[in-house]
Each structure stands twice: as structure tokens, then as C-alpha cells.
Amino acid sequence: xxxxxxxxxxxxxxxxxxxxxxxxxxxxxxxxxxxxxRGAHKxxxxxxxxxxxxxxxxxxxxxxxxTSGLVLMxxxxxxxxxxxxxxxxxxxxxxxxAVVDGLPAPQSAPGDGWHSIDAPLMAxxxxxxxxxxxxxxxxxxxxxxxxxxxxxxHAAWLLLAPHTGRSHQLRxxxxxxxxxILGDALYGDAAVRARAPRLLLHASALAFAHPRSGxxxxxxxxxxxxxxxxx
Numbered sequence: 559x560x561x562x563x564x565x566x567x568x569x570x571x572x573x574x575x576x577x578x579x580x581x582x583x584x585x586x587x588x589x590x591x592x593x594x595x596r597g598a599h600k601x602x603x604x605x606x607x608x609x610x611x612x613x614x615x616x617x618x619x620x621x622x623x624x625t626s627g628l629v630l631m632x633x634x635x636x637x638x639x640x641x642x643x644x645x646x647x648x649x650x651x652x653x654x655x656a657v658v659d660g661l662p663a664p665q666s667a668p669g670d671g672w673h674s675i676d677a678p679l680m681a682x683x684x685x686x687x688x689x690x691x692x693x694x695x696x697x698x699x700x701x702x703x704x705x706x707x708x709x710x711x712h713a714a715w716l717l718l719a720p721h722t723g724r725s726h727q728l729r730x731x732x733x734x735x736x737x738x739i740l741g742d743a744l745y746g747d748a749a750v751r752a753r754a755p756r757l758l759l760h761a762s763a764l765a766f767a768h769p770r771s772g773x774x775x776x777x778x779x780x781x782x783x784x785x786x787x788x789x
Contacts, residue, residue, distance in 0.1 A: 592620035627761025640769035653763035
């Protein structure tokens with residue numbers, strides 16, 4: 559089901575990709591919070607907009623303010639528990655796309671062409687909400703492969719598959735290997751921030767078994783950004 563199929567007008571800023579009795583799937587724009595922040599000025603968010611139309615809509619996972627793309631919400635507490643368990647047990651396949659600074663060098667990789675970033679993460683307490691790579695942190699694994707290389711622009715479009723779901727994981731891991739995401743105001747320097755008007759990170763695919771029926775579900779959402787400008 560798409561927003562065009564619905565017999566009503568969704569609230570402003572809600573791009574609905576799927577609706578059934580158990581779950582909802584949205585395409586969150588960059589710049590919209592997933593859940594409310596502190597203070598009245600941060601009350602507007604995807605979950606609040608969804609609950610204005612579906613009072614039983616509950617958060618299962620979230621995206622950063624600056625990240626766009628697919629967000630799954632449960633309808634009711636029982637479904638929230640089932641979907642949260644699916645995320646916790648890595649039964650949900652998540653894919654992202656990002657445009658990064660520089661051209662990542664080929665590394666040893668399995669036959670499928672995916673490379674890995676295996677670096678534990680923890681909160682950078684003096685600079686919260688920033689995160690950092692630290693041996694004392696929680697295990698964190700990201701797989702990546704190059705979708706397109708822009709040598710003349712000194713940039714690359716990457717496909718990303720996080721095996722863990724740590725806060726800011728993709729942003730920190732890519733900065734850690736020397737290829738921060740363009741437009742990243744938290745983990746990129748001034749030059750990286752200036753290369754894009756927003757964070758070029760997008761949640762592009764979700765795949766899982768429907769908790770009630772067991773039916774395979776897959777949602778794809780193309781990235782809204784275009785290749786970067788000159789370096």
C-alpha cells in the first residue's frame with residue numbers, strides 16, 4: 559500500500575510506504591526527529607505525527623535526525639515486543655547508502671565483495687551525544703561495499719549493512735576508517751560538512767518476516783540525494 563492508495567490525507571511530513579493491522583513503514587525525511595527530544599521545540603517528530611493518525615503506533619527503532627529513510631513502527635504493545643525482538647536478534651536485514659569523503663581502498667573481503675569494520679563503540683562522555691571507537695566499548699560490526707566511485711570528486715557511494723545497531727554506528731565507523739560521510743556535522747571536519755547540504759546517509763532497505771503471518775516483507779526506498787559536487 560502506498561500513500562496514494564489511502565482514503566485520507568496523511569499528516570504533513572509523513573511518507574507512508576506500508577500500512578496493515580500490525581505495523582507501519584515510513585520514509586523519514588532528513589531533519590525530522592524519530593522521537594521527541596527535550597523541550598517543546600523538539601516535540602515535533604515522526605512518532606508524534608504517526609500517533610496523531612494511528613494512536614496505537616509505537617516506536618521499534620529510530621534514525622538520527624539527519625538520516626533519512628525507512629522507519630518501521632509497531633501497532634500495539636504485543637507487536638512492538640515482537641518487532642523489537644526481531645531487531646535485537648538481528649532478524650531484520652537493514653541496508654543503508656552513504657556518500658563518503660575519499661575513495662576507500664580495497665581490502666580483503668569474502669567472495670560477495672563486502673568489507674568489514676569491526677570496531678567497538680562507546681559514548682564519548684565529555685562530548686555526548688558523540689560516540690567513539692574504544693577497546694572497552696560494545697562490539698560493533700559494519701559491512702560495506704562500493705556502489706560507485708567518483709574519482710574526480712574524491713568521493714564514493716557506499717552500500718552499508720550494519721550487523722549491530724549502536725548509536726551513530728555508521729557515522730563513527732566510516733569516520734574511523736578515514737572516510738566520513740559528506741555533510742556530517744558531528745564526525746566530519748569543516749571541509750566534509752561543507753561538501754553537502756545534509757548528511758548523505760539514507761536507510762534504503764528493510765527485510766524481515768511479518769511477525770504475525772511469517773510472510774517475507776521487504777521495503778526499498780531510493781536515496782533522495784545525488785552524487786556530490788567537486789571537492
